[in-house]
Amino acid sequence: MVSSGMRGAGGRSRYAVLPAVLLALVAAGGPAVAGAAAPPGTADDAAMTTAAPPTTRAEALPRPLPLTRPLGQVADGPEPDAATLTEDIADELDTDWLGPARRRAVTVRDALTGDVLAARNADRPVTPASTTKLLSAAAIVTGLPVEHTFTTRVVSGTSPEQLVLVAGGDMLLARGEGDADAVAGRAGVGDLAAQAAEALQARAVEGPVEVALDLQHVAGPDTLSTWTDFWVSEGYTGRIVQLGLEEDRALPQRPSPRDPAQETARAFAAALEEHGVRVADDPDGEAVDDPGWKAEEVQAPEQTEEVLATVESAPLRDVLALALATSDNAMVEQLARQAAVAAGGSVDEGALTTWIAQTLEQDYGIDMTGLHLADASGLSGGTLLTVDVIAEVLVAGADGSHPPLQSVLAAGGLPIAGYTGTLHDRFHLPVHAAAVGNARAKTGSLPHVTSLAGTVVTRDGRLLVYAMTADDIGEDGAVLEARSSLDEVVAQLARCGC
Structure with missing residues (x-):
């Protein structure tokens, strides 16, 4: 595991001198995370902090770490031991930057079996922010074919x-x-x-x-x-x-x-x-x-x-993937309206969110009892979801049971860590390197809220699903620290040989 000193948990902030750090990064072209020569979880993770600063934009861009073996089917990898995985991410989840313990909700599941491997407050309704869009996407592809064009x-x-x-x-x-x-x-x-x-x-x-x-x-x-x-x-x-x-x-x-x-x-x-x-x-x-x-x-x-x-x-598949990748609130709302009308519904605000919830229950078997959608995009106040529900949607998009949703996520609906969409500027510290080019996720941000939900492949070649929300974080630089802490959890999952 990564030491708490590198994480800054409960101690000195990595962003305490944010203006100076940002100025240095701009001058240098970005974080020096490229060029690692050893698999995730080795001493080279720490050694990367002393790498020579990049001199060109190409050198500054993150690159995936080299593979220790060719990638096969992710089902080939062994499913992690739940107790070991839970222990491996405990330090990352205990950081003070994520706010009160009761307001941190986390679940990690095996993507192919749906087995729960780690959970904290996973059944507690929290404010999900834009990870709500994953639920809307799941409903949209039931109302319109993914090959539909406008x-x-x-x-x-x-x-x-x-x-x-x-x-x-x-x-x-x-x-x-x-x-x-x-x-x-x-x-x-x-x-x-x-x-x-x-x-x-x-x-x-x-x-x-x-x-x-x-x-x-x-x-x-x-x-x-x-x-x-x-x-x-x-x-x-x-x-x-x-x-x-x-x-x-x-x-x-x-x-x-x-x-x-x-x-x-x-x-x-x-x-x-x-x-x-x-x-x-x-x-x-x-x-x-x-x-x-x-x-x-x-x-x-x-x-x-x-x-x-x-x-x-x-095609809708690519348009919806773009809307998710860029977290375009208006585009998700208008696609949801079109899908609802095509399915015989209405554009009325209450009717639209009811249609999304009912679709999740009827087509995906997800229990929405006690939960509330205020809109399709996650921008409105009042939405309350559990990370369990968000993880269930991701499992449905990964296990082959819902090919239309799977095609949207595979088309770029889940941005790649360090590369695309709303993750292009995430996973930028050396401690995050194991997840760069590996993890994919939908982000969520509102005042005092940060969320992350997606997939990651472990060091042993197993695909995992995770959904995490902290909805009572502090102000100012705390949001950067909280986001980085969630990124660290994902990087730790990528290192998992457990």
Whole structure:
């Protein structure tokens, strides 16, 4: 096991001089965790702290530790002894950085059998933050096939000069041409405009044309009543829309536009003009190149409409994997709405969360009694789940019993430690090295809450599932220490030869 001195548990903080450390890391290019030459758990774990600082970005990026034997089926490895594994992670779980002992909930299971190997407060309802998204993903793939794509159309309106841009559930449209190899930006607004311009020319429509919007597809409010204005205004979530540009997805300190659908319509109108189609001013007299231009919202006439252009998104499997990997709150909410409606449900907040819970009970056999979902994304206050339930979802996605969920997680829905998604900047200390490139996890963060749930392969080649939450951690640098402590637990699981 790693000494408590390296962990900083109950002692000096590894982040006590955070500004100076961050400055040093930026100057050096990142942590020196690459280039280990021995298997996890050896003396070289500690020796890595004295490695020469990287001089290039490539050297600074983490790399997986070398394997001591070729990887086979993870079922080939022996299942760890529960008592030994519990003892091996005890020190990591006892750190004061995780807050009061009663508010730390942990479970570790064998991924293929579901056997519980370690547990603390595993049946106590806690605030899970964004690990909630794993439950929503499990429900979403029952409502929609993982190969389902989202179609954005342009149809004729009430006159030959009216073009209606019809939402179809894709909020990842490229402004220009689509990229067939991408998930975000697979379909392009520029491609829609090119097709529409060709169709207009074939019909001898000279313009000017009017661009309108049909937003009837799974219509609902673009925010939730349980979200604070702060989350939206500061970019911690975007708006829940069924038509949007990939570039308008929200990021912290870079909020999404107030009306992403209108931004998409504006991009479409501008692309039409680039293809030689004149676009009429909006009802207020604003031209397309004016920021105030808006498309009229209409309902496309079903009986007389003619499809002039279509583009298709990436498959749901890849879109949902991206939403999980980046922890995109709005995208998970809108995918959940589409899946619920496809299954005969409603976009109403209470009905949606009820549908998710009922789906978990009926399709996965997970008991949701006494638990509560406030939303599909984990951003709202009031969600209470046990780590047992989250682990059960992960086992279902790993043991082969639910191939659609398994395909989403395998497609990148669980980011790789030190590399992708919300784990790209985690597992960055030498003590975490055994998990880099090995562990995969969904993160969860709210004020005073940190969560981590995913999979890791032990040194003996056995796949484990873990779910951990601490929902009463301190302020300021405590969140960094708490996250690092959970990362250490996972690294210790990776070292397990138990």
